[in-house]
Amino acid sequence: MAKKYRSAAMEMAHKTASNLLGLDLIDKETMSAFDVSCLFTSEAFTPHELEALRKREGVSHGVFAGYLNVPECYVRDWELGTRKPVGPAIRLLSLIKTKGLSVLA
Secondary structure, three states: OOOOEOOHHHHHHHHHHHHHHHOOOOOHHHHHHHHHHHEOOOOOOOHHHHHHHHHHHOOOHHHHHHHHOOOHHHHHHHHHOOOOOOOHHHHHHHHHHHHOHHHHO
């Protein structure tokens, strides 16, 4: 799968870091940080996963929507499968999935 970069500058930074990793001038943890910073990742969430994530955090649709800065109806629609999260919402959901809702507080 082709890598999708956030910008041309991020592509150059990532490729430079990758070359430095190949020369053992940076470690894998540093390269991982470059991956997070430079690459665009879009994680797909199923309606069930979104509902489970919200319930895991113990919040209502309205509170969850507030943290994501989206209308409450979006969260309901995501959980029903009539709408899918896009753009920044996907990134925020990924952060909540890995680090918990408190990361946005």
